[in-house]
Amino acid sequence: MESHTIGVLGGGQLGRMLVDAANKLNIKVAILDSEKAPAKQNNLNDNHVTGSFANAADVRELAAKADILTYEIEHVDTKVLEELEGESPFITHSQSWHRIQPSWQTVRTIQDKYAQKQHLAKHGIPTPDSRGVGTSSPQGLKEIAQELGWLPIMLKARTQAYDDIEPALQTLSDRPLYAERWAPFRKELAVMVVKTKQEASLDNFEQSTLAFPTTETVHEDSICKLTYTPPREVSAKIQRQAQDLARRAVSTFLGTGVFGVELFLLEDNSLLVNEIAPRPHNSGHYTIEACGISQYEAHLRAISPDRKILAGATDLVVNAAVMLNILGGPQPDSHMLVARATEDIPGARVHLYGKGEGRPGRKMGHITVVGKSMSELEQKIHPLIVLVDAVRAHRASSKTSNDDIKSTWSELLARNPVPPQKPLLAVVMGSDTDLATLRPGLELLDKMPIPYLVTITSAHRTPQHMLNFGKAAASRGFKAIVAAAGGAAHLPGMMASETTVPVIGCPVKASSMDGLDSLFAIVQMPRGIPVATVGIANSTNAILLAARIIGTSEPAVQEWLAAHLQQMDDENMAKAARLEEQGWQDYKKLDQPMPLSFK
Structure with a gap:
C-alpha cells in the first residue's frame, strides 16, 4: 500500500489527534503552524513547516513537502490553494485524485457562514432563515427584522454572533454581517460525516457519505462544554434523521474527509443545519474511545486514495459516551485540577493537548467516559462537571488560587450532589x-x-x-x-x-x-x-x-437474580430435609421464607 504524506494546515488540538491516528496507520504527516504547536510535539520530523496557515508562502512550502493537503482549521488562505490546484491539481501518478481535500472551493464557501447557508438553501437543506445585511445603521437592521418578522434575530459575522443590535454594531463595525432568525431549539446536536467521494452529488449521498452516531452538544459561553452520545431523550428515529440530514448537507460539497455538522432540534422535532466545519470537530472527540474508528482515522482514510472505510466502522462499540472539555482557569495550571481528578473516575480517559500554560476559556484538553448506560455515565462524570464549573466561576480573577477552586468545588458538590441513577x-x-x-x-x-x-x-x-x-x-x-x-x-x-x-x-x-x-x-x-x-x-x-x-x-442485576435462584434452591432443599426428618404427619410449613443473603 502506497503511503502519501499528508500536509495539515494548522497544528492545534485537532491536528494533534490527527497525528496520533496517522502514527497508528504509519502515515507521514507534515504540519504547518507555530514551532511548538501541539500537533508537532508527538510527531517530530523534518517535513513540518514553521509559519502560518494563512500565509501564502508558508502554504506553498508545506505543499512542496506533502502529497495531499488538508485542514485542521478552516481559516486558511484559499486563494493560494486555488493557485496550487491550478498549477498541479492531482497527486503524483494520478489523473483523478485531487491533492487538496476537501476542495478549496468547499472551504471558501464554508468560511463565509452566510454563503454557506445560501449554498445549503440552494440544495434544499433546511437552515435557520437568514438575510445579508446591506446597512450598518441600527434603524436599518430593525427594519429588516420587523419586515421579516424575525424578532428576535441573531446578528452574525464570520465566526461570532450577537443578539443585541447596538453593541453588535460597535463590535462588528466595518465587517460583513448577516442577520439570522432565532431558532427556538430544544437541543443542539452534531453529526460527524465522512465524505468518501470527491464529487458533489446530493442524489448520491447514501453512497458517498458515512455518518458517526448523532451526539448531543451542550454549550457554555459559546464553547462546547459536553457531548452526550447517544443524545439524551432523543428518539432513535430523530437520531437517524439527523444523520441523514447531515449526510445530505455534506454531499453537496466537493472533496473528501470528515465534516462536523451542527444541527438544531426544534420543539416540533424538526431539524435545521446550523453550521458545517470542513474538518474533524470538537464534538466528535468521543469517537476515539466510543467507535470502531475515530473521526481522525476516518478523515485520513477518506482523503487518501488507497485507503478504505468498512461499513459499520463508524458505529458505537459501547452503549454510551460522555465527553467533557477542560478549559483553562485563573492560574496557568488550574486545568490540571480537572485532569488529576479524572484519576478518581473509573474508566475515564483524559486527553491533554500540550498547550503549556492555560488561560481562561482556552481548550486545554478533554475527558471521555464510556459505559453501558447514559445514566451510569452521568453519575460518573458529575463531580468533574462540577469541578469544571468551579474553575469557570473563578476564571475572571487572577488572584484566585487553586485551593480556592477546590473549596468552591466542595461547596458546589454539597449543593448539587451526584444525581440518582435514572430508572431502568x-x-x-x-x-x-x-x-x-x-x-x-x-x-x-x-x-x-x-x-x-x-x-x-x-x-x-x-x-x-x-x-x-x-x-x-x-x-x-x-x-x-x-x-x-x-x-x-x-x-x-x-x-x-x-x-x-x-x-x-x-x-x-x-x-x-x-x-x-x-x-x-x-x-x-x-x-x-x-x-x-x-x-x-x-x-x-x-x-x-x-x-x-x-x-x-446490567451485571449487578444478573448477580442478584443468580442469588435469588440459589435462595429458592436452598429453601426447597431445606423443606425437603425437614419433611424427611419430621415425617409428613408432623411437618409444618414455615410462615416466612429464608432471608435473602445477597447484598
Whole structure:
C-alpha cells in the first residue's frame, strides 16, 4: 500500500489527534503552524513547516513537502490553494485524485457562514432563515427584522454572533454581517460525516457519505462544554434523521474527509443545519474511545486514495459516551485540577493537548467516559462537571488560587450532589386500583439493584399521555416496561405498539370473569406487536422477567437474580430435609421464607 504524506494546515488540538491516528496507520504527516504547536510535539520530523496557515508562502512550502493537503482549521488562505490546484491539481501518478481535500472551493464557501447557508438553501437543506445585511445603521437592521418578522434575530459575522443590535454594531463595525432568525431549539446536536467521494452529488449521498452516531452538544459561553452520545431523550428515529440530514448537507460539497455538522432540534422535532466545519470537530472527540474508528482515522482514510472505510466502522462499540472539555482557569495550571481528578473516575480517559500554560476559556484538553448506560455515565462524570464549573466561576480573577477552586468545588458538590441513577424499569398501570395486584412484585423490586418508576397511564382515560410515554421510553433509558391492566386490558398492547422497549403484561383480576378477559386481551396480540404475558395477578413473575431482560446488560442485576435462584434452591432443599426428618404427619410449613443473603 502506497503511503502519501499528508500536509495539515494548522497544528492545534485537532491536528494533534490527527497525528496520533496517522502514527497508528504509519502515515507521514507534515504540519504547518507555530514551532511548538501541539500537533508537532508527538510527531517530530523534518517535513513540518514553521509559519502560518494563512500565509501564502508558508502554504506553498508545506505543499512542496506533502502529497495531499488538508485542514485542521478552516481559516486558511484559499486563494493560494486555488493557485496550487491550478498549477498541479492531482497527486503524483494520478489523473483523478485531487491533492487538496476537501476542495478549496468547499472551504471558501464554508468560511463565509452566510454563503454557506445560501449554498445549503440552494440544495434544499433546511437552515435557520437568514438575510445579508446591506446597512450598518441600527434603524436599518430593525427594519429588516420587523419586515421579516424575525424578532428576535441573531446578528452574525464570520465566526461570532450577537443578539443585541447596538453593541453588535460597535463590535462588528466595518465587517460583513448577516442577520439570522432565532431558532427556538430544544437541543443542539452534531453529526460527524465522512465524505468518501470527491464529487458533489446530493442524489448520491447514501453512497458517498458515512455518518458517526448523532451526539448531543451542550454549550457554555459559546464553547462546547459536553457531548452526550447517544443524545439524551432523543428518539432513535430523530437520531437517524439527523444523520441523514447531515449526510445530505455534506454531499453537496466537493472533496473528501470528515465534516462536523451542527444541527438544531426544534420543539416540533424538526431539524435545521446550523453550521458545517470542513474538518474533524470538537464534538466528535468521543469517537476515539466510543467507535470502531475515530473521526481522525476516518478523515485520513477518506482523503487518501488507497485507503478504505468498512461499513459499520463508524458505529458505537459501547452503549454510551460522555465527553467533557477542560478549559483553562485563573492560574496557568488550574486545568490540571480537572485532569488529576479524572484519576478518581473509573474508566475515564483524559486527553491533554500540550498547550503549556492555560488561560481562561482556552481548550486545554478533554475527558471521555464510556459505559453501558447514559445514566451510569452521568453519575460518573458529575463531580468533574462540577469541578469544571468551579474553575469557570473563578476564571475572571487572577488572584484566585487553586485551593480556592477546590473549596468552591466542595461547596458546589454539597449543593448539587451526584444525581440518582435514572430508572431502568417502568411499572405502569391503568388505574390506582391495579396497585394491589402490583404490590407483591414492587416489594420484590425494592430488594433489587434496579432503579424504577411507578406511574399511572390509562389507555382509555389518558390515551395521548400513554402513547407519548411509549414513544419516549427508549430515549429515557428504560430497558423494560411492566404494564398492569384489567378488563379490556389495552394498556400493555398499546404501549408495545409505540415502543421498542420490551413490554410485559400483568393481567389484573377484576370482579367479573376472574381476570380471564384481561389475560386473553393481553396474550392475544396481533403479529408484529409482541407482549410478554404472565399469569393473572402474578406481578412477582412480571418483575422477575423484567429483571432478567435488564440483567442481560446490567451485571449487578444478573448477580442478584443468580442469588435469588440459589435462595429458592436452598429453601426447597431445606423443606425437603425437614419433611424427611419430621415425617409428613408432623411437618409444618414455615410462615416466612429464608432471608435473602445477597447484598
